[in-house]
Amino acid sequence: MAGALAIADTRSQFTDLFSVYQWLTVVVAGIVFGLVLFALVRYRRRGNEYPRGKDKHTVAESIYALVLTAIAITLVTLTFRTEDKTDAVAANGGVRVDIVAFQWQWRFGYPDYGKTVLGTTEHVPTMVLPVGTVVRFDGISRDVIHSFWVPAARFKRDEFPKRHTKxxxxxxxxxxxxxxxxxxxxxxHTNMDFYVRVVPRDAFQRWVKS
Incomplete structure (x- = not known):
């Protein structure tokens, strides 16, 4: 989605979406359990009386089906809108970072500055980024499928062999x-940690030139 703004904090996007799912779950569960409780009390067996058989409630059943359809359409629409926002790519990226994932470490390259950060079994790599700046990532895996995940930002992208993820x-x-x-x-797999260190812009410039 060229021309869109880069997502700054995906936590808010997914938190808003989760809140919708959560409240709908509570409402639907309340209705279902309420109806079950009502049926248990209202239609409990009394003496030798047997149920009369099936009763048709066309209007009620139609309303029920329409409500379920509306809920499904709403959830699908909101989910895809959130995905579109988190997948957005800005027209111009301020900093380029190339990600190479491999068993069982990471390599972060800064092609505009000729700088590379490489993780080893003894050293957890640290990706340094300037605050408030759009960062354009280009990721790929060197062997199997890996997944670039920053829990604090609630952001995750899979990295595939022979396929770039931007x-x-x-x-x-x-x-x-x-x-x-x-x-x-x-x-x-559990050794594949890394750090994202966000610093002021002048500190970032000093770091890439060091």
Whole structure:
């Protein structure tokens, strides 16, 4: 979606969507359990009386079907809208970062600055980014499927062999965030951690030139 703004904080997007699902779940569950309780009390067996058989309630059943259809359409529409927002790619990225995932580490490259950060078994890699700046990511895997995941941002993208995954992010708060591989990728999958360190722009410029 070229021309859109990069997503700054995907947490708010998914939290809003989850709230809709949560409240609909509560309402529907309340109605279902209420009707079951009503049926248990209202139609409990009395003496030797037997049920009369099936009664048709065409209007009530039609309303029920329409309500379910409306709920399904609403949830699907909101879900796809949220996905469109988180998949948005800005027209111009301020910083380019190439991600290479491999068993069982990460490599972060800054092609505009000729700088590379490589993780090892003894060293957890740290991706340094400028605050408030659109970052254009280009990810790929060197072997199996991995998944670039920053829990604090509620953002995850799978990285595939022989296929590039492009996405934008913007971090508006200075700080250090843990990142992980969210796709089981072998024996040392749990070792695939990394850090995202968001710094002021002048500090980022000093870092890439160091």
């Amino acid at each position: 996405f934008d992010l913007r971090f508006d708060r200075v700080g250090t965030y843990i990142g992980r591989c969210a796709e089981f990728c072998g024996l040392r």
